[in-house]
Amino acid sequence: MAGAVTAVATERLEIEGLAVEIDGKRILDGVDLVVPRGEVHALMGPNGSGKSTLAYTVLGHPRYTVTGGDCRWRGESLLGLTPDERARRGLFLSLQYPTAIPGVSVVNFLRAALKAQGKTLTARELLGRLRGEIGALKMDDAFLSRYINDGFSGGEKKRMEIVQLAVLRPALAILDETDSGLDVDALRTVAEGVNRVRGEDMGILIITHYQRILDYVTPDRVHVMAAGRVIASGGRELVDRIEREGYDSLLRAAGIEPTGVEGTPLEPGVEPPPLPGDAGESPGA
Amino acid sequence: MSAIAPPSTRPAAEPLRPPWDEPPRLTALRAAGAEAARTLPWPSSGQGEDWRRTPQIDRLDLGSFHQPEPDRAGGGDMPAYLAAALREATAVSAAETVLGDDAAGHRGSGHGDAWAPGAVPLGEAWDRLPEAAHRLGAVLPPSSGPIVARNTARFAAATVIAVGRGDPPRTVHLVHGVEPGQVAWPRTLVVMGEGTECTLVEEWLGPPTPGEALCVPVTEVLVGPGAHCRHVLIHRLGPEAILLAGCRAVVDRDAAYDASWVWVGGAWGKVALAVALQGPGASTRLSGCAVGRASQHMDLQTTQAHEAPATFSDCLHRTVVRDRARSVYAGLIRVAPAAQKTNAYVQNRNLLLSPTAKADSNPTLEILANDVRCTHGATAGPVDRDQLFYCQSRGIEPQAARELIVGGFLADVVGRLPLLGLRAAAQGWVAAALGMGVGPEGAGAVRTAADAAPADG
Ligand SMILES: Nc1ncnc2c1ncn2[C@@H]1O[C@H](COP(=O)(O)OP(=O)(O)O)[C@@H](O)[C@H]1O
Numbered sequence: 001m002a003g004a005v006t007a008v009a010t011e012r013l014e015i016e017g018l019a020v021e022i023d024g025k026r027i028l029d030g031v032d033l034v035v036p037r038g039e040v041h042a043l044m045g046p047n048g049s050g051k052s053t054l055a056y057t058v059l060g061h062p063r064y065t066v067t068g069g070d071c072r073w074r075g076e077s078l079l080g081l082t083p084d085e086r087a088r089r090g091l092f093l094s095l096q097y098p099t100a101i102p103g104v105s106v107v108n109f110l111r112a113a114l115k116a117q118g119k120t121l122t123a124r125e126l127l128g129r130l131r132g133e134i135g136a137l138k139m140d141d142a143f144l145s146r147y148i149n150d151g152f153s154g155g156e157k158k159r160m161e162i163v164q165l166a167v168l169r170p171a172l173a174i175l176d177e178t179d180s181g182l183d184v185d186a187l188r189t190v191a192e193g194v195n196r197v198r199g200e201d202m203g204i205l206i207i208t209h210y211q212r213i214l215d216y217v218t219p220d221r222v223h224v225m226a227a228g229r230v231i232a233s234g235g236r237e238l239v240d241r242i243e244r245e246g247y248d249s250l251l252r253a254a255g256i257e258p259t260g261v262e263g264t265p266l267e268p269g270v271e272p273p274p275l276p277g278d279a280g281e282s283p284g285a
Numbered sequence: 286m287s288a289i290a291p292p293s294t295r296p297a298a299e300p301l302r303p304p305w306d307e308p309p310r311l312t313a314l315r316a317a318g319a320e321a322a323r324t325l326p327w328p329s330s331g332q333g334e335d336w337r338r339t340p341q342i343d344r345l346d347l348g349s350f351h352q353p354e355p356d357r358a359g360g361g362d363m364p365a366y367l368a369a370a371l372r373e374a375t376a377v378s379a380a381e382t383v384l385g386d387d388a389a390g391h392r393g394s395g396h397g398d399a400w401a402p403g404a405v406p407l408g409e410a411w412d413r414l415p416e417a418a419h420r421l422g423a424v425l426p427p428s429s430g431p432i433v434a435r436n437t438a439r440f441a442a443a444t445v446i447a448v449g450r451g452d453p454p455r456t457v458h459l460v461h462g463v464e465p466g467q468v469a470w471p472r473t474l475v476v477m478g479e480g481t482e483c484t485l486v487e488e489w490l491g492p493p494t495p496g497e498a499l500c501v502p503v504t505e506v507l508v509g510p511g512a513h514c515r516h517v518l519i520h521r522l523g524p525e526a527i528l529l530a531g532c533r534a535v536v537d538r539d540a541a542y543d544a545s546w547v548w549v550g551g552a553w554g555k556v557a558l559a560v561a562l563q564g565p566g567a568s569t570r571l572s573g574c575a576v577g578r579a580s581q582h583m584d585l586q587t588t589q590a591h592e593a594p595a596t597f598s599d600c601l602h603r604t605v606v607r608d609r610a611r612s613v614y615a616g617l618i619r620v621a622p623a624a625q626k627t628n629a630y631v632q633n634r635n636l637l638l639s640p641t642a643k644a645d646s647n648p649t650l651e652i653l654a655n656d657v658r659c660t661h662g663a664t665a666g667p668v669d670r671d672q673l674f675y676c677q678s679r680g681i682e683p684q685a686a687r688e689l690i691v692g693g694f695l696a697d698v699v700g701r702l703p704l705l706g707l708r709a710a711a712q713g714w715v716a717a718a719l720g721m722g723v724g725p726e727g728a729g730a731v732r733t734a735a736d737a738a739p740a741d742g
């Protein structure tokens with residue numbers, strides 16, 4: 001019996017009562033969430049509810065201090081591990097604001113990442129694979145030798161995150177608003193990219209503000225976050241409800257007073273500026 | 286801190302009397318150098334801004350370095366490390382000519398005995414290239430400063446590179462060596478005729494065995510109308526060596542002078558690099574890096590002087606310092622009243638790899654014209670935490686991530702070196718100086734067709 005439980009536990013991300021602070025300020029207030037490998041889950045919630053904080057914390061960004069709860073992958077707590085150790089155990093994060101590294105080309109960045117993950121390809125194999133994935137994301141080969149995310153448009157950065165997802169093939173991927181700031185065609189391209197990698201081997205947590213991507217990538221489960229907690233979980237019908245009513249009624253049911261503006265999902269093409277202290281650069285920076 | 290140099294600095298101010306005949310003009314120039322060296326005060330950190338952050342100058346005792354007796358030209362007794370450096374330089378630059386000269390006036394060529402038509406020892410130039418040779422001291426006269434003055438009095442071997450109108454493009458790699466306990470005064474003059482092209486690589490090396498040494502090179506460059514000069518300065522002196530370098534280029538109308546540098550050597554040093562854009566349409570692009578570790582101290586001073594209208598200059602200096610290493614940078618843009626329609630930029634970025642490493646940066650604008658576009662900027666800081674996280678989130682270990690980021694930080698300046706072989710070699714020097722593995726574009730890096738093109742911007 002215990003053996004069976006372990007077998008299930010080994011193939012999922014389990015977040016339990018996770019509490020997180022930034023500079024002494026509490027941002028996550030006991031998050032509970034389970035994402036099994038092989039399933040696609042959506043995480044929705046108003047701006048500022050803590051979705052990105054959760055994503056960064058799962059990957060171990062040093063800005064966030066875990067003050068309570070746990071976060072396990074395949075039964076092992078991630079909390080004592082460095083971000084690279086977590087990534088080498090199969091985790092991946094598509095950043096809401098991907099970081100530029102001037103002077104480091106896309107091809108050499110990914111070569112270093114693959115090497116670190118024990119997947120050594122020949123230069124020829126690597127270039128072949130990258131060309132394939134870049135083409136699938138409807139990007140030009142010239143991106144291979146450009147410096148990663150340096151001078152990329154918002155949409156190009158998001159596509160490049162999906163290129164990396166496809167090349168690195170993690171066991172569990174968190175996509176933090178990879179759909180925001182994309183026009184309809186780009187959104188479809190990115191969604192197709194996600195659908196291509198989706199499968200039994202990969203668990204995916206799609207963090208989104210806007211339900212459109214979920215029309216293309218059907219989630220197995222949907223969670224809603226507000227005020228640093230998961231306040232509702234359900235199936236696809238939860239998305240429809242948010243589309244119809246916004247977040248207000250869900251928030252009220254959880255005893256949270258809606259703040260108005262925050263409750264309205266953003267339109268596509270509108271990308272909120274980075275938060276102070278968020279070192280992802282803004283367009284044109 | 287006295288403004289008066291200690292008496293022991295005086296010996297170097299006597300004009301050199303080589304055992305070969307020198308033309309009267311050169312003898313007079315040496316005398317003028319010695320005279321200027323006597324009258325101009327030796328620099329000190331307490332005297333103005335120039336040396337304020339390099340107080341090592343106060344403790345420098347010129348008299349403690351010995352200048353060997355000048356020898357006749359000839360490769361027979363060239364030190365082995367210089368001969369090896371020449372072979373390496375030939376491979377790195379694929380240069381038409383590779384010369385070696387050191388304190389004693391040894392000379393040799395990486396191509397056997399053949400001298401290229403335009404790069405000759407001064408003595409020979411006086412007969413063969415009188416028009417060029419007579420320009421010695423025109424760009425940096427003895428009165429320019431006490432260091433130039435001493436170099437003028439004391440240089441043993443000097444090299445003249447003359448590229449005449451209609452000559453094919455020329456690539457010259459000069460290796461300057463210095464022995465333990467010795468001082469070398471390399472002197473170089475480049476004279477380029479209208480519409481010519483020249484790439485000059487100057488490399489400072491040695492000493493080959495432990496010991497202090499002093500290298501005081503002075504280089505003058507005259508870029509004729511429409512000509513294009515690429516000048517590379519490579520500082521690979523040993524860990525106890527001191528470098529005091531002066532270089533000035535005068536750029537005529539529609540001509541370009543592009544300098545790049547890789548500075549990894551020496552205990553401490555100061556390089557003063559000045560460009561005077563004297564003809565309309567003249568331009569200069571200056572870019573390079575200093576990489577320091579242990580207690581290395583690297584002081585660079587650049588001057589972009591716009592003296593004619595419609596001139597362009599862009600200077601980019603990047604440093605990476607670790608341990609207790611220190612970078613000092615002063616970048617001056619000076620725009621004369623006549624230099625309308627000038628575009629001038631200066632930028633210095635410093636990456637500090639340890640809390641005890643230090644970078645001082647002082648880009649300055651002195652603008653006396655009203656229709657100009659000038660910007661300056663400076664940054665200093667540790668490796669960006671979010672860049673580190675981004676790499677780590679892809680599985681890359683922190684040390685490898687740092688190497689990737691640092692390599693990237695230097696990639697664009699290294700990428701601006703004019704010769705492909707030099708770029709590859711520079712990757713290695715930089716990696717060795719950092720005590721790191723090779724950066725992103727180094728060994729094993731994947732090249733795409735686009736990488737082969739010189740990076741610009
Ligand atoms: N670096 C930071 N410093 C201080 N507060 C922050 C920082 N990053 C995020 N926050 C705060 O944490 C809360 C959650 O932010 P975030 O996780 O980005 O939300 P979401 O991704 O759901 O929009 C917000 O109130 C935000 O202001």
Ligand SMILES: [Mg+2]
Pocket residue numbers: 051052053096176177
């Ligand atoms: Mg967010």
